[in-house]
Amino acid sequence: MYWPETLSKDIQNKLSGPYHVDDMKTPSGQVHIGALRGVILHDVLHKEFLKEGQKSVYTYIYNDMDPMKKIPSDLVGKGYEADLGKPIFMMKAPEGTKDYARYFADIFTGAFNKMGATPEILFSSEMYKAGKFNDVIKEALDKVENIRKIYSEVAGYEKPENWFPVQVICPKCGKVGTTIVTGWNGKEVEFECRTDLVTWAQGCAYKGSISPFDGNAKLMWKVDWPAHWKVLGVNVEGAGKDHSSAGGSRDMATELCKLFGIQEPADIPYEWFLTKEGSKMSTSSGVGMYAKDLVEVLPPEVARFLVLRTNYNTAILFEPEGETIPDLYDEFDRCATNFYAETPEDADAAKYFDAAIIRDQFKQHxxxxxxxxxxxxxxxxxxxxxxxxxxxxxxxxxxxxxxxxxxxxxxxxxxxxxxxxxxxVFMFKTEIPENATKLSDVQKNFLNSVTKLINEKYINSEHTADELQFDIFELTKVVGIPSKEAFKAMYTSLIGKEHGPKAGWLIKDIGYATVNERFEKIWKNSL
Ligand SMILES: [Zn+2]
Structure with missing residues (x-):
């Protein structure tokens, strides 16, 4: 089963096109590798719609109106403490002239662009400031009683009579995470900037009235999400499966879509990237690597392939310190072989390779x-x-x-x-490896025979590494040592490992004199 095809058919059965595929992220620091799954998944699906003759657009939203709640560990002590509670687009970047959100957003965009995903990029703050959210903000404020009811019935949160689903950016201290709206007269909201509203930021105690439109205020996250769908006309948007827990943000969004009079977008509750410990790779857990690092360690097509090869409902196991990377190339090559074959043995494999191609030349054999x-x-x-x-x-x-x-x-x-x-990693050890002293006498004698062979035939000669490889193999027969034991003796003595690259090349690369000196020392120690 090629999952993009199955998923696209499922969605087409549920709702008709044209499609507006969307994904979003709060760039509160370097974005972790885990967020690439959403980007690539939506990209593959969007392209599948297009391939099937549907109309589709793909947008990616950066939620830069969100408040800074926790300073990333690498920025602690660098002057950001006073910014806690501010919307991240109002903070300064660690370097350069961009704002904080755009700085990290651009780095993340650069990473997924390299991986062949080029959605239209949107920033929430710009949409809010341009007035695009004005209507839905007014609607949310006018229908506040219904929203309180949804919070209570779906999520079990009892919101008081004077609670409203918007937060004002305090005109005095610039914080959004510390404010609370307490009244609405159809034109302006009454609000307070509280010193003790949240534990992670302190407000300035300012109270006042202000228009909630044109970027002065933002909707609270659970309402903000479906509001984006309404503003943009999104009808396909998946999210990490934790959003889909009972009473979670997705359940809330379902009810809010009804309230806002829009069809709920098709959901794709997807699984995570996992490390070998099984911990979720995300910004909050601090486990794993950044998205920008993935495209530094893998070529673009292989990085894209890593993310799209696994069905969205299955976790991706990414263990860069283990076998993941060489295994990934092998699987990439296997899928390529199927793609290049006239009649592929594994038709799905061919499709996965096709979906991973970024450079057109990959389409030729x-x-x-x-x-x-x-x-x-x-x-x-x-x-x-x-x-x-x-x-x-x-x-x-x-x-x-x-x-x-x-x-x-x-x-x-x-x-x-x-x-x-x-x-x-095969590096010549400058000290005699400890396990070399534990070689058997037969093995040590063999090393001495190799020394003789090198002295007699190879030093100051034009003979090739290939010939040396052949001669060593013949020598094992003459000496009467199993070849496995013989090669183990050489690898152990030179690189401290039980196996290695072709011995003829290894010895030639290290240098005959150095190898002889090493072998002689080990042999003499056994006498
Ligand atoms: Zn304030």
């Missing part, structure tokens, strides 16, 4: 060098990787295939330097 193999070969300076790739393909690489090869080499280097498990 391309040779894709295996990431795991490349990661090992690039650690051997004498290895001719271009030649290896040409041999693997069986003909000259096209220009784009050379580009892919160089791109994968660059990302393999990043992976080896950041997340790759120790077993993939």
């Amino acid at each position: 391309n040779f894709l060098p295996r990431f795991r193999t490349l990661s090992s070969y690039i650690q051997m300076p004498s290895m001719d990787i271009q030649k290896w790739a040409t041999d693997e393909k069986g003909s000259e690489l096209t220009q784009f295939e050379k580009d892919i090869l160089n791109e994968r080499i660059a990302y393999a280097k990043i992976w080896l330097n950041t997340y790759a498990p120790e077993k993939y």
Whole structure:
């Protein structure tokens, strides 16, 4: 099952087009990788509608009217304490001239643009200031009794008689999280900026009356969400599954849509990105990586593939320190093979690859060098990787295939330097590895035989690493040692691991003299 197709059919059965797909995010700091799931999911669905001949638009909203509730850990002590409670569009960015919300929004947009998602970007503050929310604010204030009833019946919150679903940006201190509206006369709201309304911010105690329109006030989050749908005409918007809990924001939105006289958008309650500990990757938990970092460690198509390959109702397990990244490339390549095949064995795999393509050249048949193999070969300076790739393909690489090869080499280097498990990193140990002293006498004697072989045939000669590899293998037969034991002895002595890249290349790269010195020391210790 190719989930975008199934999901799009489900939605088309429920409501007819044209479609307005939307997603949103509060950029209260660097946006975590988890938020990419919503962006890519909506993007894939939007493109599926278009592919099926439907009309569809896709917008992405930054909720920059939201108050700053908690300073991100990397910005604590940098002068933001006084901003707690202010709308994030009224705060200064850590650098440059943009406002705080736009600064972080632009970084996040840059990340998902690289991953092939290019929704129209909207900022709530601009829509509020342009008066686009005026009608729905008036409606919410006029129908406040119904809204209080919805809060009570759906979420179990009893709101007092003088409660209203809007918050004013205090004209004196600029905070929005500290204000409370206590009256509405059809033109202006009465409000107070309280010192003790919330625990995370302190208001200035100002009281007054003000028009709630043209950006002076915002709707409270649970009302703000369906208000956006009404203002924009959104009819498809999913959210992380926690919004769909009983009595949660989605249930509230369902009732508010009825009140506002709009059809509720189709929902897509999606699962999370998980780390290996199983904890949700999000801004609040502080677990995991930032969205901007994902596109630094993976090529754009592979990053996009990571997010779209898993059905939205299943958690994505992303363990950059584990096997996730090399496994991901293998699955990407498997789907590519199906896409390039005339009659694919796995038709869904072909569709997932198609959905991951950003650069058109990927649509032509391309040779894709295996990431795991490349990661090992690039650690051997004498290895001719271009030649290896040409041999693997069986003909000259096209220009784009050379580009892919160089791109994968660059990302393999990043992976080896950041997340790759120790077993993939083959570095010559400058000290004799501890486990080398525990080799058997047979193994140590074999090392001595290799030293002799190198001295007799290889030092100051033109013989290749390939020949050395062959000779070492022959030597195991002469010495009468199982080849597995023999190679283990060499890897343990040189890189401290039980396996490694082709020994002939490894030895040539480290240098004959250095290898001989190491092998001799280990052999002599056993005497
Ligand atoms: Zn105030």
